[in-house]
Amino acid sequence: MSLLVVGSVAFDSVKTPFGEAEEILGGSATYFSTAASYFTEVNLVAVVGEDFPSQHVNFLKSRGINTDGLEKQDGKTFRWKGEYGYQLNEAQTLETHLNVFESFKPLLPQSYRDSEGVFLANINPELQTDVLNQVTSPKIIACDTMNFWISGKRDALLKTLEHVDILIINDGEARQLAMEANLVKAARIIRSYGPKHLIIKRGEYGALMFNSQSIFAAPAYPLENVFDPTGAGDSFAGGFMGYLLNTRNFSESNMRQAVIFGSVMASFVVEDFSLNRIKTLDYNEIHNRYREFKQLTHFEESAEIFRQ
């Protein structure tokens, strides 16, 4: 099953306590498609400038990602510059230059319109709806957003959410969107906006998935060397959606496994700058880390204990 993603392809300049790198390949759609490419066909929709080198396009193609929807426009590619402190939980954005991304109007190639899965990365919710309108009969739609759209384009965002099956956001965004501090209550409010499933990303603390039947809590993998957290959330979404499309099974139990595959991909991406760590993963590494998540969380059913 093919998986469409619309989002950013960018050059990032990143500083962490462990090193810095200039103008490295980044962007939500880049991280998402690379992570998803281990599981399914990906149709990438994004825009870059004339300065975007063919080596990056070739890399995406080498991962079997369809780049027919990667528009090249006059101007420069989106650039982001950020810095992380020792806590590594949230980047301080130093510069954002939207460049060609500013006037981006995603137009889907004909061959993308029958995509069965859709991931709307964090872009203007009006564009998210535009993209959805161009997909003929998607089987599953997931979406991300951020504080900027929640406060600035709330109505457009709520309109998008009516058509979304799975919303994947962080805890601060969930509280802001629901206007409720308690996450259990916030989840109920957000699910009333449309998404049957809500996944709340909590960085080093893992993820929570809420649906009508249950709550699922997944930890993050306790890494000894977190090098650069950039792209963790989009790689999570890529592993999650990639696995769902691979298995064509949207049951609650399979969605839990998808959350773990998402967590696996996120745990790899933060081990190095840019996509370096997930450029050339082999399936043994992916499956082994999945098993490590199982080990990390497993405990036995309990016999009923009474005071002796």
Add this chain to the structure above:
Amino acid sequence: MSLLVVGSVAFDSVKTPFGEAEEILGGSATYFSTAASYFTEVNLVAVVGEDFPSQHVNFLKSRGINTDGLEKQDGKTFRWKGEYGYQLNEAQTLETHLNVFESFKPLLPQSYRDSEGVFLANINPELQTDVLNQVTSPKIIACDTMNFWISGKRDALLKTLEHVDILIINDGEARQLAMEANLVKAARIIRSYGPKHLIIKRGEYGALMFNSQSIFAAPAYPLENVFDPTGAGDSFAGGFMGYLLNTRNFSESNMRQAVIFGSVMASFVVEDFSLNRIKTLDYNEIHNRYREFKQLTHFEESAEIFRQ
């Protein structure tokens, strides 16, 4: 198996966004013993003032807690006053009056000296060692501490830790004690000080247990109504140690179950002020919540997935 705890018995005045209460029963040893009392015999060591009402002593006795080691001294009982914001993660301490606790020199009743489990709640590490020296042949020793002792009595604390099997602290304390920001590295450093097992409490994010064989990640129970987080950490420790003493099994697998029973007790205590919620739990509630933790974290082993 009997479980000795030394710590504070106090009057707390607490303000949360949901209400406030004055001079309610609190203290680390109170929360610990009440939680543990569902699982095993508890020998309580603490000090109170003349103002401590017999109704509170009677409550502890009603839970089958041995209060022979609860000294009554001239003076007033330890008092703490704190306030929580909407995040409910950390209290702002407004007032601390040590009162009779200031000159506390724990002397164990003869009948306590053969206790098989020991929990040294957060007190001066010199007193922790004094207490350990009075126990004949403990089978398992756990301990808590705080930033005040880590910075102010580091050498005494390291001396205590040489004799401790399980250290139970929060993430900030672990980073401070190890002088290392990364928790995986911090755990290795702390375990080199003596404790074979390190449990890091992360409040609403659950707990991590590190030992030589593995890391175990347990979530917190996602509660819709967290009323007052006071005592959550000590109730966690009480459920954890109580279960271990009940089962007399210190295997890694059983310690994972103990972490879940600790999390169960902590999830109850925060639902109301003081010990109100855990005063009269029944075993069905405890076992049901354990099962809910299993549901919350369960996912299937994965078939090996490749791109199709």
